[in-house]
Amino acid sequence: MSVSLRKIIHLDMDAFFAAVEQRDNSKYQNKPIIVGGAPDSRGVVATCNYEARKYGIHSAMPSSRAFSLCPKAIFVKPRFAIYKEVSFAIRQIFYQYTALVEPVSLDEAYLDVSHSELCQGSATRIAQTIKQQILSEVGLVASAGISYNKFLAKIASDMDKPDGLYLITPEQGQDFVARLPIGKFHGVGKATERKMHDLGIKNGADLKQFSLPVLQQNFGKSALFFFNIAQGIDERPIRVDRESKSIGTETTYSQDLVQSNEIYQQLTELLNKALLKVYAKKLYARTLTIKVKYHNFQQITRSLTFNKPIKSQLAAESVFKQLLCKDRIGESKIRLLGITLSTLEKQTDYYQQMDLFD
Structure with missing residues (x-):
């Protein structure tokens, strides 16, 4: 199917x-x-509403x-647990309109409605109807971006937040970029943005002036994506079955940990939580990575890959000690x-017959 004929919707829940x-809570x-996290803790902001954002507060801020x-x-x-339940309810609404749904996180997803005959085949009307249904059935507000590829749909969903609905047509794509x-x-972080600026690339028009070989010299594997996006091209399909590459969990403690037995106990609890997430996806893991951040913000990671799947926390402490034997555990x-x-x-x-950490 021609790229110009695709109809992609990006739904993003506002301050989910x-x-x-x-x-x-009506209060x-x-x-x-x-x-x-609490204001007197070392926690960070997971998200905040728009009333809080007026003060310059944003996600990941201490x-x-x-x-x-x-x-x-x-x-x-x-x-x-509540957010996951709500996310599941919203996702069920998506599936009423298309089977081609790619969840990106709890609060956003891509939908391919290219072949849908609902709402007279209008992707914009489908997006509007989904927004209304989420509001009436779940009581939450979503923003939607509609375009002919994932990149532009994602950008479009950010245009009129909150409660946005924005369309970028194939005819508008290149000029918009x-x-x-x-x-x-989307996909350009702060470091890449600085590098782009150093090359004189301030917008999509500047990016379009660069050849693929030059972009490859500066951006490696990302060069082809940048080259295509500058032309308004993004052929990435909707991935219905997104396979996780890694699953993990971490905790910042309100008081520093010092005692080695407490540290190993906390690692065991974190391992249990991570394993539950793995099992929930009907997966097994063979590589374990430990992340440690010291009080002075120095950070280390240690990894070990096993011949057999990790199935429980058996012998976990001995494995942790093996991985962290040179890292001052109990001293710093x-x-x-x-x-x-x-x-x-x-x-x-076959895996169900195996034991762990052999």
């Missing part, structure tokens, strides 16, 4: 976690809400900094621990 909290209406910007903000501890500041390009204060499981494989009956 905070919006759920406001929906469920939070019209007040700055911050979901994340909670203490957010409090200094807005002392009257209400800090709410995340309820991830040409005017778009390079920092607004630790503020953060994390566990990541990778080299993921689908579960089979």
Whole structure:
């Protein structure tokens, strides 16, 4: 099918976690809400509503900094189990309109409605109808971007937030990209943006002037993506079955950890949580990675790959000691621990007969 004939919708829930909290607690209406760590902790902002964003607060900001910007903000501890339930309900609405749904996170997804005959085949009307259905059935507001590829649909969904609905047609695609500041390009982080600026690339029109070989010299594997996007081209399909490459969890502690037995106990608990996530996806993992951040913010990671799938926390402490034998465990204060499981494989009956950490 020609790229110009595709109809892609990007749905993005507005301030999702905070919006759920406001929906469920009438006392939070019209007040700055911050979901994340407490203001007197080392936690960070998971998300905040638009009332809080007026004060310059944003995701990943330290909670203490957010409090200094807005002392009257209400800090709410995340309820991830509830957010997952709400996300599932929203996703079921998506499937009423197309089977081609690519969830990106709990609060956003791509939909391919190229062949849908609903709403007279209008992707814009489908997006509008989905937004209305989410509001009426779930009580939350979503923004939608509609275009002929994923890149432009994603950009479009950010245009009129909150409660946005924005269309970029095939005829508008190249001109839209040409005017778009390079920092607004999805996939361009701060470091890449600085490198682009150093090359004189301030927007899509500047990017379009660079040949593929020159871009490859500067951006390696990302060069082809940038080259195509400058022409308004993004042929990435909707990936219905997104396979996880790694699954993990981490915790920043309100008080530094010092005792080695407590550190190994916390690592065991993190491993359990990560394993539950792996099993929920009907997967097994063979690579274990430990992340340690010391009180001075120095950070290390240590990994070990096993011949057999990791199936439980058996003998976990001995494995942790093996991985961290040279890293001053019990001597230096630790503020953060994390566990990541990778080299993921689908579960089979054969694996169910195996033990762990042999």
